[in-house]
Amino acid sequence: MRLTIALMVFGGSLAQNSVVPALGLGGITPDLPFIMTVLLALRRGPEAGCVVGFCAGLLQDVAGGGLLGVQALSKALAGFGMGLVGGRLLVENPLVQVPGLVLLTVAEGILRFGLLQLFHYPASLGELMVHVILRQALYNGVLGAGCLVGVAVLEAMRERLSWR
Amino acid sequence: MRFRRYALLVLVVVVCLGLLSVQTRGSGLARAGDLVGVFTTPFQTLLAKVHRGALSVWSTYVDWKSVRVENAALRVENERLRVQALTVVETRDENVRLRRLLALREQLPLATVAAEVIGRDASGWVRSLTINRGAGDLVARQTPVIVPEGLLGRVVRVRTGASVIQLLNDPASTVGAMVQRTRTPGLVEGEPGGTMRFKFMARDGAAIAPGDLIVTSGQGSIFPKGLPVGTVRSIEDRGSALFHFAAVAALADFARVDEVLLLTGQTTQDLAGLFAGTGG
Numbered sequence: 001m002r003l004t005i006a007l008m009v010f011g012g013s014l015a016q017n018s019v020v021p022a023l024g025l026g027g028i029t030p031d032l033p034f035i036m037t038v039l040l041a042l043r044r045g046p047e048a049g050c051v052v053g054f055c056a057g058l059l060q061d062v063a064g065g066g067l068l069g070v071q072a073l074s075k076a077l078a079g080f081g082m083g084l085v086g087g088r089l090l091v092e093n094p095l096v097q098v099p100g101l102v103l104l105t106v107a108e109g110i111l112r113f114g115l116l117q118l119f120h121y122p123a124s125l126g127e128l129m130v131h132v133i134l135r136q137a138l139y140n141g142v143l144g145a146g147c148l149v150g151v152a153v154l155e156a157m158r159e160r161l162s163w164r
Numbered sequence: 165m166r167f168r169r170y171a172l173l174v175l176v177v178v179v180c181l182g183l184l185s186v187q188t189r190g191s192g193l194a195r196a197g198d199l200v201g202v203f204t205t206p207f208q209t210l211l212a213k214v215h216r217g218a219l220s221v222w223s224t225y226v227d228w229k230s231v232r233v234e235n236a237a238l239r240v241e242n243e244r245l246r247v248q249a250l251t252v253v254e255t256r257d258e259n260v261r262l263r264r265l266l267a268l269r270e271q272l273p274l275a276t277v278a279a280e281v282i283g284r285d286a287s288g289w290v291r292s293l294t295i296n297r298g299a300g301d302l303v304a305r306q307t308p309v310i311v312p313e314g315l316l317g318r319v320v321r322v323r324t325g326a327s328v329i330q331l332l333n334d335p336a337s338t339v340g341a342m343v344q345r346t347r348t349p350g351l352v353e354g355e356p357g358g359t360m361r362f363k364f365m366a367r368d369g370a371a372i373a374p375g376d377l378i379v380t381s382g383q384g385s386i387f388p389k390g391l392p393v394g395t396v397r398s399i400e401d402r403g404s405a406l407f408h409f410a411a412v413a414a415l416a417d418f419a420r421v422d423e424v425l426l427l428t429g430q431t432t433q434d435l436a437g438l439f440a441g442t443g444g
Contacts, residue, residue: 010207011207011211014204014207014208014211015211016285017208017283017284017285017294018208018211018212018215018282018283018284019211019212019214019215021284021285021286021419022215022219024286024419027286027288027357027358028287028288029286029287031287046169046173047168047169047172050172050173050176051172051176054176054179054180059204062204063204063208063283063285063294064285064287064290064292064328066285066289066290067184067187068183068184068187069179069180069181069182069183069184069187070180070184072176072179072180072183073176073177073180073181073184076173076176076177076180077173077177080173080176112289115184116289118184119184119187121335121336122335122336123335123355123356127355127356127357128288128289128356130357131288131355131356131357131358132287132288132289132356136287136288
């Protein structure tokens with residue numbers, strides 16, 4: 001299972017820069033590794049969310065040419081936070097998970113902006129919020145909902161097969 | 165259990181902050197990134213190839229779905245011919261693109277290296293391309309990257325077997341440029357929305373009009389003079405402000421570029437005349 005998760009993180013993070021741009025709408029692409037981090041954190045807790053977020057973010061930093069550590073840190077914190085919340089609140093319902101993913105994308109964007117400010121990142125938060133963060137949050141929400149439906153269908157199929 | 169959990173979080177935060185602080189000091193963390201890149205670049209290349217293959221299969225499938233023939237034998241024949249035709253069209257388009265690139269390469273009075281795009285980051289935070297040429301191909305940081313339409317960006321990171329190009333519309337991109345017709349100097353800057361703008365001094369820019377071509381100024385010794393950057397789309401009048409801005413339409417299609425040229429040599433010659441539609 002750990003190997004499957006590791007392969008998912010490795011493949012998903014590299015796919016973010018090679019395959020996912022084809023899913024772009026209006027110049028915005030979904031953040032697949034982030035969706036993976038959040039969904040895994042919900043199911044496996046804060047430690048897994050933190051490690052998966054860190055690895056996925058670091059690979060994205062390397063593949064995308066950004067500053068090494070920015071996405072690693074923001075995704076690790078997001079994964080850890082989501083894992084903690086998942087253990088304390090009732091987040092089984094997709095109607096809670098999807099808006100949670102949207103809000104967490106916005107929070108991660110603000111955190112990433114804060115980190116980039118240390119390096120004098122030139123764009124303003126307002127512009128980024130309008131052009132990048134909010135759009136990507138909505139896109140992540142839609143794709144996350146699709147992923148949840150896919151996982152639910154797979155689990156139902158597996159249960160049905162084991163019952164037989 | 166709880167202590168372990170928070171210890172892990174602290175460890176991750178410390179590692180990330182350590183990585184960031186080392187980069188702040190500008191020391192050689194690039195080597196660590198290069199090391200990771202040695203493992204990730206082949207997978208990235210493979211994924212790009214699989215992706216292109218999948219797209220090709222998908223387009224063939226879509227085409228097959230639209231075919232309506234009554235005769236079974238004719239349908240099979242039709243399908244075969246269509247698949248063949250798609251391959252020919254794809255090959256022809258690629259041929260046209262490569263011929264244009266080759267023609268430009270032969271005209272340029274400086275050394276160039278051709279490269280293929282293997283990755284893209286269009287998230288909005290960073291707008292970059294990854295190409296399959298790296299340190300082994302004598303690519304250096306700040307190398308200008310062009311396509312037959314004009315300037316695409318510059319190399320910002322060189323790894324073994326791959327390099328990362330900062331596109332002109334990256335929010336951190338700044339290029340010294342001028343309006344070709346009026347010779348008004350200024351800076352072309354990327355914006356988070358994926359657009360570009362030309363920043364110029366108000367007193368110099370009265371004559372700038374929509375449709376004017378913007379080319380590199382050649383100052384700063386990174387970009388040769390005369391590389392087309394874009395055309396003026398509209399001018400933002402800021403009244404008595406010192407600087408005015410013009411919205412710039414890019415000449416190169418950043419989302420669709422597959423092959424690029426890296427300008428590894430240097431020249432003082434004005435290159436505007438070598439690009440189609442520059443009127444130079």
